[in-house]
Amino acid sequence: MTFHVVVGAGPTGTATALLLAESGDDVRVVTRRGTGPKHARIELTAADATSELADLAEGAATLINCAMPPYNRWPEETPALSDGLLHAAERTGAGYVNLSNAYGYGPAGSPLTDDLPLRPTTIKGRVRAQMYRDGLAAHEAGRLRFTEVRPADYLGVGALAMFNWFIGPQVQAGQEVVFPADLDAAHSWTYIGDVAKTLAAVARSQRSWGTAWHTPQTSDMSIREIAARFATIAGRPQPSVREMTALELHTATADPLMAESAEMQYLYQRECVLDWSRTAAELGLEPTPLDDVLRELAAAA
Structure with missing residues (x-):
């Protein structure tokens, strides 16, 4: 064995x-x-x-x-x-x-x-x-x-991930999504x-x-798109989404985890897409459909 x-x-x-x-x-x-x-x-x-x-x-x-x-x-x-x-x-x-x-x-x-x-x-x-x-x-x-x-970026229940900090709970609560990012840039998400x-x-x-x-990447949706899709899947109102201001970001860095994340902000200020074509071709792997992942997240909330 x-x-x-x-x-x-x-x-x-x-x-x-x-x-x-x-x-x-x-x-x-x-x-x-x-x-x-x-x-x-x-x-x-x-x-x-x-x-x-x-x-x-x-x-x-x-x-x-x-x-x-x-x-x-x-x-x-x-x-x-x-x-x-x-x-x-x-x-x-x-x-x-x-x-x-x-x-x-x-x-x-x-x-x-x-x-x-x-x-x-x-x-x-x-x-x-x-x-x-x-x-x-x-x-x-x-x-x-x-x-x-x-x-x-991880998608999944319990993951220490930007979605679980800035998007999922806010959408579920009907609150504004405020994210330190280019809200419309394509961004890879991994289940x-x-x-x-x-x-x-x-x-x-x-x-x-x-x-x-x-x-494999389950989605390359932007922040705005994935927040909207999660709201639909979770049966919640479509969220208001806006970019975090410089002052808000500075204030957020009082949190130790956010302070440590600050140097990685470039990943969210531009398109960040991972090419996984070789993994698909050589290992035969495919991603879990996004809606299945979002349903799992919604059910766990």
Whole structure:
């Protein structure tokens, strides 16, 4: 029976572990507190991923990382996590699959293809890029097998995501949607379940190693369009949508999470679309329909 180790039990880690388990594979989910989804084929383990992974990954076909430190601690704490993952993969022979995002590209022109060079201009972009470079260097040196999956903005219940902060609750409550973005620019949205499908697919594919893969995108709707569509699906009035003013944005940065997000605002001030055509062609993946995703979000509210 195939055995996988999934690090992290947030929405993506949970969805990935459940998908693998429901397909008949055995999964060990590693978190600091031993939390995670309940399933007969899932073992929940409390451990420090920076130092204890190698023993836990013995016999695993793949080591799938869905974890990151707190958003405001990325520069200080990510290197130790990355080193722990690399060490575990090298010692055990498990293929290392890293979940990342589009931060590493920097403010490149849209559409973003998965073969673009990484040219980050932000602290968080540099952290993401370094994780990929370290993994790829180890892969090319023959020390391990490495691949990376890159989604866009998350859509999904429980996701720490812009939709769940600025759009969904406001639409459900009949309130104005105020978003720090170009409201009419095309923007890619990724369903959490499709992230899990992509992670599972690359983990099982012999041709996935040594490169990066974009997840299927469930929509490229603008902020204004997706807010309107969600209102229709949820049976709520069509929302008033406006761009956050500079003063409002400055005030919002009093919130620690918003303060940490400020450097990534360029992703929302222009078109930001991920090209996932290679994923469709080579892995045969397609996105979950947007309306299905929005119904799930509406039902969970």
